[in-house]
Amino acid sequence: MFSAVYMSETLQQGPQDLKSDCLENWCPLESRLPASAGLTYELCAGIVDKPELSLKEIARQEVLEECGYDVPLDSLKRITSYRKLKQLRTVQFKTKEPAYATRSGVGVTGSKQTLFYAEVTDEMKTGKGGGCPEEGELIEAVEIPLRDSMDFAFDETFPKTMGVIFCFMWFQSNIAPKLPAKVE
Amino acid sequence: MFSAVYMSETLQQGPQDLKSDCLENWCPLESRLPASAGLTYELCAGIVDKPELSLKEIARQEVLEECGYDVPLDSLKRITSYRKLKQLRTVQFKTKEPAYATRSGVGVTGSKQTLFYAEVTDEMKTGKGGGCPEEGELIEAVEIPLRDSMDFAFDETFPKTMGVIFCFMWFQSNIAPKLPAKVE
Numbered sequence: 587m588f589s590a591v592y593m594s595e596t597l598q599q600g601p602q603d604l605k606s607d608c609l610e611n612w613c614p615l616e617s618r619l620p621a622s623a624g625l626t627y628e629l630c631a632g633i634v635d636k637p638e639l640s641l642k643e644i645a646r647q648e649v650l651e652e653c654g655y656d657v658p659l660d661s662l663k664r665i666t667s668y669r670k671l672k673q674l675r676t677v678q679f680k681t682k683e684p685a686y687a688t689r690s691g692v693g694v695t696g697s698k699q700t701l702f703y704a705e706v707t708d709e710m711k712t713g714k715g716g717g718c719p720e721e722g723e724l725i726e727a728v729e730i731p732l733r734d735s736m737d738f739a740f741d742e743t744f745p746k747t748m749g750v751i752f753c754f755m756w757f758q759s760n761i762a763p764k765l766p767a768k769v770e
Numbered sequence: 771m772f773s774a775v776y777m778s779e780t781l782q783q784g785p786q787d788l789k790s791d792c793l794e795n796w797c798p799l800e801s802r803l804p805a806s807a808g809l810t811y812e813l814c815a816g817i818v819d820k821p822e823l824s825l826k827e828i829a830r831q832e833v834l835e836e837c838g839y840d841v842p843l844d845s846l847k848r849i850t851s852y853r854k855l856k857q858l859r860t861v862q863f864k865t866k867e868p869a870y871a872t873r874s875g876v877g878v879t880g881s882k883q884t885l886f887y888a889e890v891t892d893e894m895k896t897g898k899g900g901g902c903p904e905e906g907e908l909i910e911a912v913e914i915p916l917r918d919s920m921d922f923a924f925d926e927t928f929p930k931t932m933g934v935i936f937c938f939m940w941f942q943s944n945i946a947p948k949l950p951a952k953v954e
Contacts, residue, residue, distance in 0.1 A: 626853050666924050668932045669810050699932075740850050748852045748883075752936040755943065 627728065627746035629701075629753060645702045653727040654715030655706040665701040665756060701753070703761070732762065811912065811930035813885075813937060829886045837911040838899030839890040849885040849940060885937070887945070916946065 632648035634641065642662050649655050717723030730738050738744060739754035816832035818825065826846050833839050901907030914922050922928060923938035 626855065628855060666935065667926050668935060669929050671810065671812060671931055698929075742851050745853050745882075747855055748932045748936055751850065751852060752932055752939065755936065755939050759939065759943070 625724075625745075627744055627750050629747065629749045631699075631749075641700050642702065645700075645704075649704065649706075650713050650715075652715055652717045652723075652725045653706075654713040655704075655710045656712045657704045657706060657710055662702040662704050665703055665753075667698050667700040670697055670699050701749070703753075703757075732765075809908075809929075811928055811934050813931065813933045815883075815933075825884050826886065829884075829888075833888060833890075834897055834899075836899055836901045836907075836909045837890075838897040839888075839894045840896045841888045841890060841894055846886040846888050849887050849937075851882050851884045854881055854883050885933070887937075887941075916949075 630648050630652045632644060632651075634644055636644060639647075642659055642664075645662055646657055646659055649657050715725065715727050717725035735754050736758060739746075739751045814832050814836045816828060816835075818828055820828060823831075826843055826848075829846055830841055830843055833841050899909065899911050901909035919938050920942060923930075923935045
């Protein structure tokens with residue numbers, strides 16, 4: 587779960603609750619949305635913050651931590667890389683001192699993301715998955731039958747990232763044609 | 771151009787130049803990268819900040835502002851929508867007063883993005899495009915021949931967003947098969 591979606595939904599459904607953007611004027615939300623309003627379908631992902639590990643090794647760890655599957659390193663197939671963009675915004679910060687400004691997100695936005703594909707079996711399920719609740723993560727692995735995959739990808743009632751839609755399309759073009767006919 | 775990519779490249783190639791994250795310790799970069807290090811291939815896009823306009827009308831304005839093409843409103847084909855995610859980060863801000871914290875990106879991250887497809891002709895080129903330089907935008911419309919489109923999409927030496935890769939795949943699956951054979 588990314589709380590950004592929750593904030594965005596709250597902003598849309600009850601903008602009066604978010605009038606204040608500084609702690610001095612902080613007040614509790616008047617009509618809170620349920621936590622499920624912040625849930626989104628997204629790819630298993632992680633930050634590359636361990637210089638001693640390869641990208642594949644980091645990806646393998648994330649699959650285990652978030653989804654509970656222990657995949658062999660050589661089964662991770664590299665799809666491509668891309669850039670994650672977000673305009674840097676200047677955060678105005680008012681105190682009794684003259685206003686200061688800083689930049690947020692350096693080192694995260696603009697950074698290179700690398701996508702891998704892996705196939706998992708029930709035998710590889712060695713962990714619970716779910717991410718790190720102590721870091722605020724709320725993760726559940728979702729299984730989508732192949733026959734429903736493209737309907738899911740383009741059904742906008744399931745909030746999801748561009749990465750999820752892309753990966754379903756990539757799978758449909760690159761993997762599905764090679765599968766035995768009976769696999770669903 | 772998104773300066774986030776420039777910052778990310780600078781961080782990777784000369785992290786010692788970005789030691790400080792607050793204005794008090796600000797210093798000029800020792801070895802600046804050329805501006806081209808911040809350039810990325812991305813989709814024409816804009817922020818939805820005009821309640822009186824429909825999504826299509828905003829998309830049409832962005833195509834004109836950024837690419838210089840005046841496309842008829844009814845030629846914009848809706849592809850799908852998705853969520854733009856980025857974990858909200860708490861920005862610590864040190865002053866002589868006790869440390870304050872604020873959130874950045876509310877209303878931008880987590881928000882719903884809607885993708886449109888449009889075909890343009892030379893007759894529709896009524897403006898220069900290029901975005902708003904006074905807002906820091908540096909935009910150039912790029913034409914990719916159809917026969918090179920998928921090579922471009924997966925050639926990682928061209929830094930691009932997931933949206934760009936997705937749209938080339940979507941085009942290949944949904945539009946290309948219906949084109950006359952001679953179109954390249």
